[in-house]
Amino acid sequence: MSASLLHASGIHAWYGSSHVLHGVDIEVKPGETVGLLGRNGMGKSTLIRTLLGHVKQREGHIAVRGQDMSRAAPHQVARAGIGYVPEGRGVFPNLSVRENLVMAARPSREGRHDWTLDRTLATFPRLAERLGHLGGQLSGGEQQMLSIGRVLMTHPDLIILDEATEGLAPLIVAEIWRVIGDIRASGIATLIVDRDYRKVASQADRLVVLQKGQVVLAGDAPALAGSSELAACLGV
Numbered sequence: 001m002s003a004s005l006l007h008a009s010g011i012h013a014w015y016g017s018s019h020v021l022h023g024v025d026i027e028v029k030p031g032e033t034v035g036l037l038g039r040n041g042m043g044k045s046t047l048i049r050t051l052l053g054h055v056k057q058r059e060g061h062i063a064v065r066g067q068d069m070s071r072a073a074p075h076q077v078a079r080a081g082i083g084y085v086p087e088g089r090g091v092f093p094n095l096s097v098r099e100n101l102v103m104a105a106r107p108s109r110e111g112r113h114d115w116t117l118d119r120t121l122a123t124f125p126r127l128a129e130r131l132g133h134l135g136g137q138l139s140g141g142e143q144q145m146l147s148i149g150r151v152l153m154t155h156p157d158l159i160i161l162d163e164a165t166e167g168l169a170p171l172i173v174a175e176i177w178r179v180i181g182d183i184r185a186s187g188i189a190t191l192i193v194d195r196d197y198r199k200v201a202s203q204a205d206r207l208v209v210l211q212k213g214q215v216v217l218a219g220d221a222p223a224l225a226g227s228s229e230l231a232a233c234l235g236v
């Protein structure tokens with residue numbers, strides 16, 4: 001078994017007195033695609049934000065490549081090679097597309113810098129056509145692409161995508177999934193939350209399903225996709 005890229009165990013998280021995660025275990029191996037599923041409000045975003053260091057009221061153990069990150073701040077997790085495409089995007093509205101991309105750029109921990117501006121623009125031809133536009137002038141889909149492009153230019157080993165296709169038109173959704181496929185093919189691991197559970201199940205190597213802040217089902221995606229167990233957990 002290959003070593004973990006991200007390994008979290010016994011994760012608890014709270015918002016004030018509200019106890020949201022109850023001892024979650026999750027692992028992502030190098031290059032692996034893990035789909036995180038669950039109905040609304042089951043704790044997916046909270047788990048992601050806890051792994052990234054955004055939720056301060058937390059317990060449990062988080063390691064990146066074996067290094068303890070249980071109490072790490074978000075910038076330390078990012079520096080360790082964990083990229084995040086947040087729900088609701090996260091581009092600078094007053095900077096141009098080029099500035100948004102170039103500002104984010106940094107080599108990987110080992111000094112790789114293969115995700116150049118040119119490669120990123122080749123991945124997102126729409127952004128290439130809008131290099132001088134301000135982030136705030138872009139459509140929702142273009143902002144999402146810019147958000148993913150910014151993360152790629154940080155050379156992460158893992159990209160966490162939280163609802164990357166939410167609220168977008170079908171053609172744009174298809175383009176985002178194409179890019180997610182390219183990202184996976186390039187060897188970057190992904191942790192994906194998306195409402196389209198069938199799509200997630202068809203793209204992922206493994207699935208983890210949350211219910212009320214606990215893992216209720218986990219396993220190989222091909223075995224779980226289309227299973228009655230998965231349907232029961234998701235209430236579909």
Ligand SMILES: Nc1ncnc2c1ncn2[C@@H]1O[C@H](COP(=O)(O)OP(=O)(O)OP(=O)(O)O)[C@@H](O)[C@H]1O
Nearest residue numbers: 015016018020038039040041042043044045046047
């Ligand atoms: N900032 C917050 N403060 C207080 N409670 C919160 C906060 N964010 C989320 N919650 C609550 O925590 C629980 C888990 O929410 P979370 O957003 O993690 O679920 P989710 O599975 O990502 O759902 P969704 O798909 O609706 O985003 C919910 O009960 C939600 O109301």
